[in-house]
Amino acid sequence: xxxxxxxxxxxxxxxxxxxxxxxxxxxxxxxxxxxxxxxxxxxxxxxxxxxxxxxxxxxxxxxxxxxxxxxxxxxxxxxxxxxxxxxxxxxxxxxxxxxxxxxxxxxxxxxxxxxxxxxxxxxxxxxxxxxxxxxxxxxxxxxxxxxxxxxxxxxxxxxxxxxxxxxxxxxxxxxxxxxxxxxxxxxxxxxxxxxxxxxxxxxxxxxxxxxxxxxxxxxxxxxxxxxxxxxxxxxxxxxxxxxxxxxxxxxxxxxxxxxxxxxxxxxxxxxxxxxxxxxxxxxxxxxxxxxxxxxxxxxxxxxxxxxxxxxxxxxxxxxxxxxxxxxxxxxxxxxxxxxxxxxxxxxxxxxxxxxxxxxxxxxxxxx
Numbered sequence: 001x002x003x004x005x006x007x008x009x010x011x012x013x014x015x016x017x018x019x020x021x022x023x024x025x026x027x028x029x030x031x032x033x034x035x036x037x038x039x040x041x042x043x044x045x046x047x048x049x050x051x052x053x054x055x056x057x058x059x060x061x062x063x064x065x066x067x068x069x070x071x072x073x074x075x076x077x078x079x080x081x082x083x084x085x086x087x088x089x090x091x092x093x094x095x096x097x098x099x100x101x102x103x104x105x106x107x108x109x110x111x112x113x114x115x116x117x118x119x120x121x122x123x124x125x126x127x128x129x130x131x132x133x134x135x136x137x138x139x140x141x142x143x144x145x146x147x148x149x150x151x152x153x154x155x156x157x158x159x160x161x162x163x164x165x166x167x168x169x170x171x172x173x174x175x176x177x178x179x180x181x182x183x184x185x186x187x188x189x190x191x192x193x194x195x196x197x198x199x200x201x202x203x204x205x206x207x208x209x210x211x212x213x214x215x216x217x218x219x220x221x222x223x224x225x226x227x228x229x230x231x232x233x234x235x236x237x238x239x240x241x242x243x244x245x246x247x248x249x250x251x252x253x254x255x256x257x258x259x260x261x262x263x264x265x266x267x268x269x270x271x272x273x274x275x276x277x278x279x280x281x282x283x284x285x286x287x288x289x290x291x292x293x294x295x296x297x298x299x300x301x302x303x304x305x306x307x308x309x310x311x312x313x314x315x316x317x318x319x320x321x322x323x324x325x326x327x328x329x330x331x332x333x334x335x336x337x338x339x340x341x342x343x344x345x346x347x348x349x350x351x352x353x354x355x356x357x358x359x360x361x362x363x364x365x366x367x
Contacts, residue, residue, distance in 0.1 A: 077189035081196045084180055088200065091172055092207055098166055098214060105159060106221075112152060116232075119145040123239060124248060133246040134345025142236070142243055143338060149232055156225050163218040170211045177204045234324075237331040241349045274363040275307070280329045281359040288336050291364075295342065298366050305366050307342070309334060311351040312361040325360040326351060333362045 072078060123141050131138065180201050184194065242248050276294050278287045298305050311330035330349065337347055354361070 073190050073192055075188050075190060075193055077183055077186050077193040077197070080179075080183050080186070081193060081200060084176060084183070084200055084204075087176055088204060088207065091169060091176065094169060095207070095210060095214070098162065098169065101162055102214065102217065105155070105162070109155070112148070112155070116145060116148045116152065119148060120235070120239065123243070127242050127246070127248045131246050134244050134343070135246065136344065138243045139240075139338070139344035142240060142344075143335075145239075146236055146335060149229060149236065152225070153229050156222060156229065159218060159222050159225070163215065163222065166211060166215045166218060170208070170215060173204060173208045173211055177201065177208065180204055233328055233331065237327050237334075240331070240334060240344075243344065244347070244349060272365050275366050276362075276364040278329070278333060278362045278364075279359055280325070280361065287333070291333070291336060292340055295337070295340065295364075302366065306346050306348065307337075308348050308350060308363075308365040308367065309337070310363040310365065311349075312357050312363055313351070313353050314357040314359065315353045315355065326362075329360050329362050333364070 119141060123138050123145070126135075126138055180197060183189075183197055275298055276287075276291055278285065278291070295307070298307075309330060311326035313326040330351070334347060334349070338344065348367075
C-alpha cells in the first residue's frame with residue numbers, strides 16, 4: 001500500500017532540506033544579474049548551548065516471534081502469517097539499528113557543539129580584555145569556528161538522511177499492516193489462522209507507533225539544529241567585526257559602532273566606485289573567480305591596499321550588520337576573501353541601505 005498523507009508530507013519536508021555582468025572596465029565586475037556520496041549519519045548540534053540532556057531516543061523492540069505460537073495448519077493463510085511475521089522481525093531489527101544511530105548522533109553532538117562553543121568562547125574571552133585590531137591569531141580561530149559550524153550543518157544533512165530512512169520504514173510498516181488486514185478476507189483459513197493474524201496485527205500496530213515516535217524525534221531535532229546554525233552564522237559575522245576592531249562589540253563605551261565596523265550612510269560611498277558589486281538575487285551566485293581576479297589586480301597596482309566590504313540592503317536609512325540576508329552574504333564574501341589569503345586586517349566591514357538595490361548586495365571598495 002502507499003504512504004499515508006502524513007508520511008508523504010513528512011518525507012517531502014525532510015528531503016526538500018544571480019549570474020554575472022561586468023562593467024566596461026574589467027576591474028569593476030558586477031555579479032548577480034545574469035549570469036559532492038553522502039556521509040554516514042553524524043551528530044547534530046543543539047540549537048542552544050550544548051547540553052548532554054537530550055531526550056532519550058525511542059527504544060526499538062527486539063526481534064522475535066512476538067508471542068505467536070509456531071504451528072502449521074496447512075492453509076495458505078498460515079503461510080502468509082509466517083511470511084508477515086518474518087517481515088516484521090526484519091523491520092524491527094532495522095528499527096533497532098536506526099535507534100542506535102540516533103543515540104550515536106546525539107551523543108557525538110554534545111562533543112561537536114561543545115567544541116564549537118569552546119572556540120567562540122575563547123575568541124570572546126580574548127576580545128573581552130582587548131587585543132590588536134585584526135589579530136591574525138583570533139582570525140585563524142574564527143575560521144576554525146566557521147569550519148566547525150560547517151561540520152554541524154553537514155550533520156543536519158546526515159540526520160535528514162536518517163529521517164528519510166525511517167520514513168521508508170514507516171511506509172513498510174503501513175504496507176505490512178494493510179497486508180495483514182487484507183489476509184482476513186482470504187478463503188480457506190481456520191480459526192487458529194485468524195487468531196495469529198490478530199496477534200500479528202497488534203504487533204505491527206505497536207511497531208508503527210515506535211516508528212512514528214522516532215520520526216517525530218528526528219523532525220524536532222532537525223528543526224532545532226537548523227535554527228541553531230542560522231543563528232550562529234549571524235553571530236560569527238558579528239564576531240568577525242569584533243576581531244577587526246580588537247574588542248567585543250558590546251564592550252565599546254563611546255559608540256555603538258567600531259571604526260572598522262561602521263554603519264554607513266549611502267552617501268559615504270557615493271563618490272567612490274566599487275571594485276566589485278555582487279548581487280545576491282538568486283541562489284549559488286558564482287562570484288569567486290571574478291572576485292579573485294579583481295582583488296589580485298588591485299593588489300598588483302597597490303600592494304598596500306585596504307578593502308571596504310559593505311553589506312547592502314534594499315531600502316533607505318542607515319543599516320547595520322545585523323541585517324539578515326545582507327549580513328549572511330557579507331559573511332560569505334568575507335570567508336571567500338580569507339580563503340584567497342587576504343589578511344583580515346586588510347578588510348573593513350560596514351553596512352548600508354540603498355534605495356536602488358533590488359536584492360541583497362555586497363560592495364567591495366579599494367582604499
